[in-house]
Amino acid sequence: MLRLIPLRETILFGAILLVLALISTRFAGFSTPTNLARVFNDTAPLIILAVGQMVVILTRCIDLSVAANLALCGMVAAMVNVALPGLSIPVIIVLATGLGAVLGAINGILVWKLAIPPIVVTLGTMTIFRGIIFLISDGTWVNSHEMTAAFTAVPRAVFIGLPVLSWAAIAVVALFAVMMARTPFGRSVYAVGGNPHAAVYTGINVGRVQFLAFVLSGALAGLTGYLWVARYAVAYVDIAGGFELEVVAACVIGGISIAGGIGSVGGAVLGALFLGVVKNALPVVNISPFWQMAISGCAILIAVAFNARAGRTKGRIILKSSEGKA
Amino acid sequence: MTDTARQIPDRLQSRASRALRSWETLLLAVAVAIFIVNSFASPYFLNAWNLSDATFNFTEKAMIAFAMALLIVAGEIDLSVASIIALASTAMGLAVQHGAGTPELVAIGLGVGLLCGAFNGFFVTVLGLPSIVVTIGTMSLFRGISYIILGDGSFSGYPADFAWFGQGYVFWVITVELVIFAIIAVIFGILLHKTNFGRAVFAIGNNPTGALFSGIRVARVKFILFLLTGLMSGVAAICLTSRLGSTRPSIALGMELEVVTMVVLGGVNILGGSGSIPGVVIAAFVMGLVTFGLGLLNVPGIVMSIFIGVLLIGVIALPRLLAMAGGKRRAR
Numbered sequence: 001m002l003r004l005i006p007l008r009e010t011i012l013f014g015a016i017l018l019v020l021a022l023i024s025t026r027f028a029g030f031s032t033p034t035n036l037a038r039v040f041n042d043t044a045p046l047i048i049l050a051v052g053q054m055v056v057i058l059t060r061c062i063d064l065s066v067a068a069n070l071a072l073c074g075m076v077a078a079m080v081n082v083a084l085p086g087l088s089i090p091v092i093i094v095l096a097t098g099l100g101a102v103l104g105a106i107n108g109i110l111v112w113k114l115a116i117p118p119i120v121v122t123l124g125t126m127t128i129f130r131g132i133i134f135l136i137s138d139g140t141w142v143n144s145h146e147m148t149a150a151f152t153a154v155p156r157a158v159f160i161g162l163p164v165l166s167w168a169a170i171a172v173v174a175l176f177a178v179m180m181a182r183t184p185f186g187r188s189v190y191a192v193g194g195n196p197h198a199a200v201y202t203g204i205n206v207g208r209v210q211f212l213a214f215v216l217s218g219a220l221a222g223l224t225g226y227l228w229v230a231r232y233a234v235a236y237v238d239i240a241g242g243f244e245l246e247v248v249a250a251c252v253i254g255g256i257s258i259a260g261g262i263g264s265v266g267g268a269v270l271g272a273l274f275l276g277v278v279k280n281a282l283p284v285v286n287i288s289p290f291w292q293m294a295i296s297g298c299a300i301l302i303a304v305a306f307n308a309r310a311g312r313t314k315g316r317i318i319l320k321s322s323e324g325k326a
Numbered sequence: 327m328t329d330t331a332r333q334i335p336d337r338l339q340s341r342a343s344r345a346l347r348s349w350e351t352l353l354l355a356v357a358v359a360i361f362i363v364n365s366f367a368s369p370y371f372l373n374a375w376n377l378s379d380a381t382f383n384f385t386e387k388a389m390i391a392f393a394m395a396l397l398i399v400a401g402e403i404d405l406s407v408a409s410i411i412a413l414a415s416t417a418m419g420l421a422v423q424h425g426a427g428t429p430e431l432v433a434i435g436l437g438v439g440l441l442c443g444a445f446n447g448f449f450v451t452v453l454g455l456p457s458i459v460v461t462i463g464t465m466s467l468f469r470g471i472s473y474i475i476l477g478d479g480s481f482s483g484y485p486a487d488f489a490w491f492g493q494g495y496v497f498w499v500i501t502v503e504l505v506i507f508a509i510i511a512v513i514f515g516i517l518l519h520k521t522n523f524g525r526a527v528f529a530i531g532n533n534p535t536g537a538l539f540s541g542i543r544v545a546r547v548k549f550i551l552f553l554l555t556g557l558m559s560g561v562a563a564i565c566l567t568s569r570l571g572s573t574r575p576s577i578a579l580g581m582e583l584e585v586v587t588m589v590v591l592g593g594v595n596i597l598g599g600s601g602s603i604p605g606v607v608i609a610a611f612v613m614g615l616v617t618f619g620l621g622l623l624n625v626p627g628i629v630m631s632i633f634i635g636v637l638l639i640g641v642i643a644l645p646r647l648l649a650m651a652g653g654k655r656r657a658r
Contacts, residue, residue: 062458110639110643114642114643114646114647115646116639116642116643116646117596117597119403119458119596120586120590120596120638120639120642121639123583123586123587123635123638124587124635124636124638124639125635125639126583126635127583127631127632127634127635128631128632128635128636128639130628130631131628131629131631131632131635132632134626134628134629135629135632139626139628237628245462245465245466248459248462249462249463249466252459252462252463258456258458258459259456288474288477290470290473290474290476290477290478290575291470291473291474292470293466293467293469293470293473294466294467294470294471294473294474295470296466296470297463297464297465297466297467297468297470298463298467300459300462300463300466300467301449301460301463301464301467304455304456304459304460304463305449305453305455308453308454308455
């Protein structure tokens with residue numbers, strides 16, 4: 001089983017290289033380091049959210065509210081910037097991340113204390129968060145000329161060759177890779193997803209681990225909310241609409257089992273990069289961007305079918321009692 | 327999450343399950359209360375024609391909700407229903423461009439729905455994949471195909487008699503959609519509560535392994551449920567397309583949420599194993615009345631979605647909060 005995880009990532013990495021090679025035959029400029037860095041930067045929000053979603057999915061939950069959380073925190077960050085132009089950007093970033101964590105904690109509390117299925121909780125909070133954005137903004141847009149220059153400059157500021165947005169994704173990935181592999185919390189996430197009953201007997205509070213996973217996912221959504229709004233220099237109700245599906249898709253493609261307990265940070269990153277490469281490649285090879293939705297749908301189906309096959313070879317339970325319901 | 331799943335009693339074991347019955351009574355009381363509050367809140371509420379218009383708020387969603395209720399009772403879910411509507415509607419629009427008449431359009435709408443349902447069912451039952459991931463995938467795929475075909479364009483020019491489904495009246499204020507809704511409700515009510523098939527659905531939802539060992543063809547029943555959900559999405563696609571008179575790829579966007587909310591509000595256990603069709607019928611009316619009443623009070627649609635979201639979480643949270651407050655007598 002431990003051997004399967006690197007194998008799955010190698011195959012995915014190979015698939016990304018294959019896509020890049022195919023594009024290069026028609027359009028050589030796509031695979032230059034400059035453009036790849038641009039693709040990475042464009043995919044950075046997806047990478048950050050996918051890593052957070054991975055932790056949630058590993059604990060047998062799902063967070064469908066990330067995009068709405070992102071949009072709400074982004075809107076609040078933008079409105080705070082407009083109302084208090086003097087407030088320094090680090091404070092706004094902490095504020096957005098903190099608000100995201102609080103919204104995530106709401107999801108987590110409902111899952112932990114009331115034992116409501118995560119899909120119901122986050123479907124509900126998804127619409128509630130979007131509605132709140134409308135209420136606080138009155139349906140209006142916050143445009144770039146209302147934001148301060150410093151607010152919009154941060155994600156684009158170049159630091160050792162890469163924009164801050166890219167560095168944020170790299171930092172999150174590094175932090176979570178260490179956390180998942182080297183801390184008691186990271187290991188308890190796998191324990192909870194792998195076998196909740198056994199986790200209880202080893203002294204792990206299953207609900208609390210799930211709660212913390214939601215808080216982490218929410219905090220990352222809040223951080224991405226600021227980065228997103230500042231990068232595109234606009235905030236309105238529908239930003240990142242439907243993005244939660246792309247995030248889940250990145251996780252599924254990255255080999256994270258929706259039944260919990262199986263998956264890695266590297267997988268989530270590769271899954272996000274795969275979607276990012278495809279998205280950026282479509283216009284280059286002259287395919288209408290309208291194809292993207294269907295392609296990511298196919299990628300999800302292929303990935304989940306493939307992962308199930310890979311998992312089955314090691315002689316798992318034959319009768320799956322309750323997978324996929326949570 | 328699965329270990330706490332079986333706490334809600336099941337109709338098979340205790341036919342007059344008290345919790346369920348009181349749930350439906352409670353829901354009915356809520357519906358009546360909303361009706362009364364609305365008729366005081368707005369002078370335009372108590373008008374037969376307005377109320378008739380209000381039924382469009384829920385009829386199409388409820389058609390899918392009945393099939394979805396069976397699917398959720400059996401422990402599966404289909405998040406691709408709104409995308410099936412988009413694809414079926416796009417297919418009908420495409421057929422209109424090639425001169426199809428109303429009978430062909432209906433056949434195409436139902437056929438695409440069935441095909442999409444079979445596609446979902448194949449992945450879930452034959453390949454044994456979790457339905458939530460499969461239908462999140464097909465949710466992108468089906469609507470993605472609509473986007474490929476339509477781009478940012480739209481189809482219109484449906485034949486005049488096709489408008490009957492979404493805009494016609496059977497007599498006085500009774501719309502065709504309302505009659506279709508009622509017929510489907512009766513069919514699914516009988517199917518779930520009066521047939522062997524319905525009992526198999528409950529059995530599978532409570533214990534798939536046990537159901538298999540008692541001779542139920544679990545995979546086949548689940549496949550049929552996905553077919554039915556696809557078919558009902560096709561019916562809803564016909565009604566919605568006929569009512570709107572045009573097709574865009576963004577048609578029915580986000581409707582899966584409202585359908586699932588309706589099912590859960592109707593007292594169906596989201597983890598499977600229990601639920602009833604009458605509950606879903608009342609839930610449909612509750613949601614329709616709430617959205618219609620708020621609409622009359624000029625509440626914007628997105629604010630209504632807050633109500634829907636709170637309703638969804640609230641109806642599940644409330645009994646659990648009450649149970650916690652009630653001294654935790656009923657241990658899990």
